[in-house]
Amino acid sequence: MTDRMGDEQLDREIRNFLAWQAGELAGAPTATEMALRISSRASTRTIGFRMAPRLSWLVVLVLVIAAIVGVAVFGALSRRAVDLPLQTSYEAIFLRHAADGSAIVVVIGIDAAGHEREITRWPAGPGRVSTVGAVSPSGLLLVPRDGTGALLHYEVVDLSHPDAAPIVVAGIGQDSEQIQDTPYYDTDRRPATFWGPAEQVAIPWYDRTGGGNSWHVAFVDGRTGKSTSVGLPDNMGLLPHWTSDGSGILLARQGAIAEPASAVLRQDGTVGDLASGIATSVYSRRYRSDGASISAAGGRVVAIYPAGGSVPLLSLSGIEIDDVAWAAGDGIWLVLRSGVDGRDLRIERRVPVSALQTVATIVDGGGDPVGSRPKGRFVGLAPDDSMIVLSLDRVTGTADNGSTSPVGRVALVTLGGASFVSEGTFAGWLEFDR
């Protein structure tokens, strides 16, 4: 038998709830801003005064002349091009092999309307170019090339001048065997390398030539190719995030990427505390600019703060979460299982304080292995949240006890709800004004 809640208890619960919700005012203007708004509107008042008849006619005449002149000026101006303010937009950049099966790599840009354009082709040269690359918002594309020897090297191409000779990044003694046509960094088809502030790029690599397996990170100036490699501290894993001042990249204790970033690997190789905040990542957004991380477990989404403590953000009952990420404006992105037997994926976005928005639903069309279902993970999020890129792998078993089969498919989903399954590897977002 269920205990019926007493009136007093119900009133107390409602009052507690109202007190809490009354404080949920993020996004509302301040009292000063509100006063300014009201002042500006209240000051538009009607002023009446008497005027002599002759003066009235004079004023009418002046107004008529002003109107005629105004129409003439407007007509003249409207014939000229009007400089509208520019708006920043983004294209998702993918790298694919050419359809003819050759080793040529094609660089594709897809905009929020799903329009696809070929930006450039990378001709086959000495060695082989990989489809694993990373592009900066300004259009510098970094790709590894399998060199003539056992080692690879990286090249930077400016997509706005694709015919210019690439800049070669030297000083990285990484085995070529790691560069295949599938990503080697993770199964989520995210580039291993990642761009940061001021067109700097970080390249993690390890050197087997000495018989060991020591990890390094090369900090590279994307415009010149000048690089400095430093060692990665023992028992620390690197995170694909730069500090907002460009001084280094984030580190976490190995196996603890769900926790707030605990340290920064600076460009001089020293390790320090995170002091400057975190630059917005165009790939995974597990970390917010203030260092708080977002994670999901057991149907609950929580924010974990660097200073300690966590805040529950979302509570789900009976819904499995495939992945979470911070959205622009302190909201969250979610990939949820939905549909019959949880076989479909639903992409949700929520920004405080507004309604939950179902951005897209990806319906399972079946696939190998038999009995598997799609698993979605955020690979890239456009800085303005206009588009996201998901990896679509297939998973068998339960969330806690299952196995994932990388299938190499990625979906581009726009905030407007359109989705396009794309071939190739996601390389980043290209910024342009329109």
Place this chain on the structure above:
Amino acid sequence: MTVGRTAAIDQAESDAAIAAFVSEHYDRLLRLARLVCRDASDAADAVQIGLEQAWRQRATLRDRTRVRPWLDRIVVREAVRISKGRQSWLSRLFTPRAEITWIEPPDSNASDPSTFVALTAAFQKISPEHRAVVVLHMHFGYTVAETAAIVGAPDETVRSRLRLAKQRLRRELEESRP
């Protein structure tokens, strides 16, 4: 020159008076509108419209001690109007059903977060008129008669709305608990 200076001084005095007026009432009105509208942007709109209206009509208020319920009445009616507009049949048709609920309790010790989740969902399901009487009576402490005067309804209607709203909230809360 003198006329210009006088106008400027008048404008500055008017701005200062508006700032003082807004500053005195804004926080309370925003909380009130937020609870009725369920959305901070809509709440800010309701408060702006209400304060503008109140400022222009301030000369009509004879009893200066009644300014607070007078303002609350203007803003809560505006909040109900905006909230009802958001809940037209067309918007309901195209608004996805909220199967999950956002919670950010300020103090995890204050109440079980699952209660906030259930009440948030339940509060969304009752009408703006019902929310208004619950908020005015249970959060702002107005009596039934005062609430009735603010929302412009008979006392019995307010009592009925309170009873129905609490029944609905109770049912949703009890169903959410294992």
